[in-house]
Amino acid sequence: MDVEIEPSTLSGTARAPSSKSYTHRAILAAGYSGGALVYDPLVSADTKATMRAVDAFGGDVERKSDHLEVDGFDGKPEVPGDVLDCANSGTTMRLVTAAAALADGMTVLTGDSSLRSRPHGPLLDAIEELGGRAESTRRNGQAPLVVGGPISGGEVSMPGDVSSQFVSALLMAGAVTDEGIDIELETELKSAPYVDITIELLDEFGVEAGKRADSYRVEGDQFYEPEDGEYHVPGDFSSISYLLGAGAVAAREGEEVRVRGAYPSAQGDSKIVGVLGRMGADVDWNRDDGVLTVEQSDLSGVEVDVGDTPDLLPTLAALGAVADGETRIVNCEHVRYKETDRVTAMAEELEKIGAETEEREDVLVVHGDESDLTGGVVDGRGDHRIVMALALAGLAADGPTTISGGEHVDVSFPDFFEVLYELGATVNR
Numbered sequence: 001m002d003v004e005i006e007p008s009t010l011s012g013t014a015r016a017p018s019s020k021s022y023t024h025r026a027i028l029a030a031g032y033s034g035g036a037l038v039y040d041p042l043v044s045a046d047t048k049a050t051m052r053a054v055d056a057f058g059g060d061v062e063r064k065s066d067h068l069e070v071d072g073f074d075g076k077p078e079v080p081g082d083v084l085d086c087a088n089s090g091t092t093m094r095l096v097t098a099a100a101a102l103a104d105g106m107t108v109l110t111g112d113s114s115l116r117s118r119p120h121g122p123l124l125d126a127i128e129e130l131g132g133r134a135e136s137t138r139r140n141g142q143a144p145l146v147v148g149g150p151i152s153g154g155e156v157s158m159p160g161d162v163s164s165q166f167v168s169a170l171l172m173a174g175a176v177t178d179e180g181i182d183i184e185l186e187t188e189l190k191s192a193p194y195v196d197i198t199i200e201l202l203d204e205f206g207v208e209a210g211k212r213a214d215s216y217r218v219e220g221d222q223f224y225e226p227e228d229g230e231y232h233v234p235g236d237f238s239s240i241s242y243l244l245g246a247g248a249v250a251a252r253e254g255e256e257v258r259v260r261g262a263y264p265s266a267q268g269d270s271k272i273v274g275v276l277g278r279m280g281a282d283v284d285w286n287r288d289d290g291v292l293t294v295e296q297s298d299l300s301g302v303e304v305d306v307g308d309t310p311d312l313l314p315t316l317a318a319l320g321a322v323a324d325g326e327t328r329i330v331n332c333e334h335v336r337y338k339e340t341d342r343v344t345a346m347a348e349e350l351e352k353i354g355a356e357t358e359e360r361e362d363v364l365v366v367h368g369d370e371s372d373l374t375g376g377v378v379d380g381r382g383d384h385r386i387v388m389a390l391a392l393a394g395l396a397a398d399g400p401t402t403i404s405g406g407e408h409v410d411v412s413f414p415d416f417f418e419v420l421y422e423l424g425a426t427v428n429r
Contacts, residue, residue: 001405001406001407001429002402002403002404002406002429003387003391003402003403003406003417003427003428003429004400004401004402004403004427004428004429005391005394005395005400005401005402005403005420005425005426005427006394006400006425006426006427006428007375007394007395007396007397007398007399007400007426008250008395008424008425008426009250009251009252009253009296009424010246010247010250010251010252010257010395010420010423010424010425011251011252011255011256011257011423011424012257012258012422012423012424013257013258013259013260014243014257014258014259014260014419014422014423015235015259015260015261016235016236016237016239016240016243016259016260016261016262017042017235017236017239017412017413017414017415018040018041018042018233018234018235018236018261019042019233019234019235019236019237019238019265019267020042020044020046020047020091020236020238020239020411020412021091021194021197021236021238021267022197022201022233022234022236022265023038023041023042023047023050023233024046024047024050024089024091024092024095025095025168025172025197025198025201026038026041026201026231026233027041027047027050027051027054027061027068027070028050028053028054028095028096028099028172029172029201029202029205029207029224029226029231030054030059030061030068030070030072030205030224030226030231031053031054031057031059031061031070031072031073031077031099032072032073032074032075032099032172032175032176032205032224033070033072033074033075033205033223033224033225033226034072034074034224034225035069035070035071035072035229036070036072036205036224036225036226036229036230036231037067037068037069037070037229037230037231038067038068038070038230038231038233039066039067039230039231039232039233040066040067040232040233041067041068041233042233042236042412043063043414044410044411044412044413044414045087045088045089045410045411046087046088046089046091046092046411046412047089048087049085049086049087049088049089049092050089050091050092050095050096051068052084052085053084053086053092053096053099054070054072054073056078056080056081056082056084057073057077057078057080057099057103058073058076058077058078059071059072059073067230072224075102075176075223075224076102076176077099077100077102077103078103079103079104079105079106079107080107083108083109083110083144084096084100084107084108084109084110085110085111086109086110086111086115086143087111087112087115088111088112088114088115088339088382088411089111089115089411090115090118090163090165090338090339091165093109093111093115093118093120093143093145094120094123094163094165094166094168094169095165095168095169095172096109096169097109097120097123097124097127097134097145097147097169098123098127098169098170098172098173099169099172099173100147100148100149101127101130101132101134101147101148101149101150101151101173102149102150102151102173102176102177103148103149103150104149104150105148105149106133106146106147106148107146107147107148108144108145108146109143109144109145109147110143110144110145111143114339114340114382115143116142116143116144117142118142118143118337118338119141119142119162119163119337120136120141120142120143120145121136121141121162122158122159122162122163122166123158123163123166123169123170124136124141124145124147125158126156126158126166126170126183127147127149127151129154129155129156129157130151130152130153130154130156130181131151131152131154132147132148132149132150132151133146133147133148133149134146134147134148135147151173151177152177152178152179152220153174153177153178153179153180153181153220154179154181154182155181155182155184156170156181156182156183156184157183157184157185157186158183158184158185158186159185159186159187160185160186160187160188160189160190161187161188161189161190161334162190162334162337163190163191163334163337164189164190164191164192164194164195165194167183167185167189167195167198167216168194168195168197168198170183170218171183171195171198171199171202171209171216171218172198172202174209174218174220175202175207175209175218175219175220175222175224176220176221176222176223176224177220177221178220178221179220180217180218180219180220180221181217181218181220182215182216182217183215183216183217184214184215185214185215185216188307190307190308190310190334191268191307191308191309191310191334192268192308193266193267193268193269193308193309194268195211195216196266196268197265197266197267199211199266200265200266201231202218204226204227204231205224205225205226205231206222206223206224206225206226206227207222207223207224208222234261234263234265234267235260235261235262235263235290236267236412236413237262237265237267237268237269237270237272238267238269238311238312238385238412239388239412239413239416240259240262240269240272240292241269241272241311241312241315242315242388242389242391242392242413242416243257243259243419243423244257244259244272244273244276244281244283244292244294245272245276245315245318245319245392246392246395246420246423246425247259247294247295247296248276248279248281248283248294248295248296248297248299248319249296249299249319249322249392249395249396250296250395250396250425251294251295251296252296252424253296255295256293256294256295257293257294257295257423258291258292258293259291259292259293259294260290260291261290262285262290262291262292263287263290264287268308268309269309269311269312271308271309271312272309272312272315273285273292275302275304275312275316276294276299276319278302279297279299279300279301279302279319279323280297280298280299280300281294281295281297281299282294282295282297283295298324299319299322299323299324299368300323300324300325301320301323301324301325301326301327301328301366301368301369302327302328303327303328303329303330304316304327304328304329304330305330305331306329306330306331306332306335307331307332307334310332310334310335310338310342311338311385313329313332313335313342313343313346313364314342314345314346314385314386314388314389315385315388315389315392316329317329317346317347317350317357317364317366317389318346318350318389318390318392318393319392320366320368321350321354321355321366321368321371321373321393322368322371322373322393322396323366323368324368324369325368325369326365326366326367326368326369327365327366327368328363328364328365329363329364329365329366330362330363331362332362332363332364333361333362338383338385339381339382339383339384339385339411340381340382340383340386342383342385342386343359343364344359345381345383345386346364346386346389347359347364349378349379349381349386349390350366350371350390350393352376352377352378353373353374353375353376353378353390353393353394353397353401354371354372354373354374354375354376354397355367355368355371355373355393356370356371372398373393373396373397373398374397374398374399375394375397375398375399375400375401376399376401376402377401377402377404378390378401378402378403378404379403379404379405380403380404380405380406380408381405382405382408383405383408384408384409384410384411384412384413385412387403387405387406387408387409388409388413388416390403391403391416391417391420395420395425406429417429
C-alpha cells in the first residue's frame with residue numbers, strides 16, 4: 001500500500017499504543033504460567049506470532065475486548081504439531097527458541113525472508129551448551145531453526161553485542177528449569193534496557209532474575225504467577241517517538257501535540273524525551289499523569305549514542321534531516337541487523353527527498369543544514385519503523401511524500417496513519 005503524506009500542521013491529543021516489547025514478553029510469560037489475563041496488549045502482526053507460539057506449545061490465547069485471556073502451558077511446553085512460523089517477528093523467534101528448548105522433542109521454527117536473514121547463532125550455541133540441540137538448517141546461524149530439549153539449566157557464555165533478546169529468552173525459560181541459568185557476557189551488552197524490561201516484567205509475574213557485574217542469573221524451579229492473575233501493558237516509547245517528533249516538527253503555531261499513556265518504565269526509548277530537549281524542542285513530561293506535550297520548535301543537530309536504543313535511529317535520522325546543523329547517530333552497527341539494515345535504509349531514503357547524509361559502519365550523519373526536504377517517492381523497505389520515520393520527515397517537506405509499504409505499520413502501530421490524520425495530517429492512501 002502506498003501512502004502519501006502532504007506537508008501538514010498538527011494539534012490535539014493522541015494515545016500511545018501499548019508496548020510491543022512488553023506485550024511479547026507478557027504473552028509468553030502468561031504462557032509459562034498456569035494462566036493469566038494480559039490487559040491493554042498491542043495486538044499487531046508481530047505479537048500475533050507470539051500468541052500463535054503459545055497456542056502451539058499447548059496453551060491457548062483468546063482475544064477479548066480489552067485483554068487477552070491466556071491459558072498457559074504451566075512451564076512445560078509441548079512439542080508443536082507443525083512448524084512454528086514467526087512471520088517477521090524477531091522477538092518472537094528469539095524468545096520462543098529458548099522456550100522450545102524446554103520441550104521434550106524437536107521444534108522447527110521459521111519466518112519470512114527478512115527474519116530468515118537475521119542472526120541467531122549465539123542463542124543456538126547457548127542452548128547446546130545447556131545440553132539441548134539447536135541447529136540452523138543452513139548452518140549459518142539463521143532460520144529455519146531446529147531446537148530440541150528438554151534442557152535443565154546451567155551456565156552459558158555468550159557475546160552481548162549481537163542481540164539482547166538472547167539474554168531475555170534464556171532468563172524467561174531458565175525460571176522453569178530445574179537448575180536455573182547463569183549467563184556470562186563475553187562482550188558489552190547492546191540494547192541493555194530491553195533486558196531491564198524483561199527483568200521488570202518477570203518481577204510482575206512473580207519471577208526473580210537479576211544482574212551481577214557482567215552476568216545475569218535466574219533461579220530455577222520458579223512459577224509464573226502475576227498478582228491477581230493479571231498484567232497491564234504500558235505505553236510504547238518507540239511508537240511515542242514518532243508522535244513526539246511529529247509534534248516537534250509540525251505542531252500548529254501556538255498549539256501543541258499531546259501524547260497520553262506515556263508512563264515511566266524500563267524502556268530505553270524513553271530517552272527520546274531528553275534527546276528532543278537537547279535538540280531544542282519545547283517538550284514537557286508529566287510522569288504522574290503519563291502525558292507528554294510538545295510544540296513546534298527550531299531543532300538543532302546533536303550526537304546520540306543508540307547502543308542501548310537501536311529502535312530510535314529511524315526517528316533520530318528523520319529529525320536530523322529537519323534540524324539545523326549536524327546530527328550524528330553513533331554506535332549503531334547493530335541497527336543493521338533489524339527487519340532491514342536501518343542505517344543504510346534511512347540514509348538512502350532520506351536522500352531521495354532531499355536530505356544530505358553520510359554513512360559509516362557504526363555512524364550515521366545527517367547534515368540538516370545542507371538538507372532541503374522537497375518530498376518525493378520513497379521505499380519503506382518492508383519495515384514498520386522506516387515507514388513511520390519517513391512519514392515524520394514528510395510532514396516537514398515542501399511537497400508530498402509517497403511511501404511504499406505503508407501497511408507494514410501493522411507490526412507495531414496498526415493505526416499510525418489514522419492517528420496522524422486525526423492530529424491534522426493530510427494522509428492519502
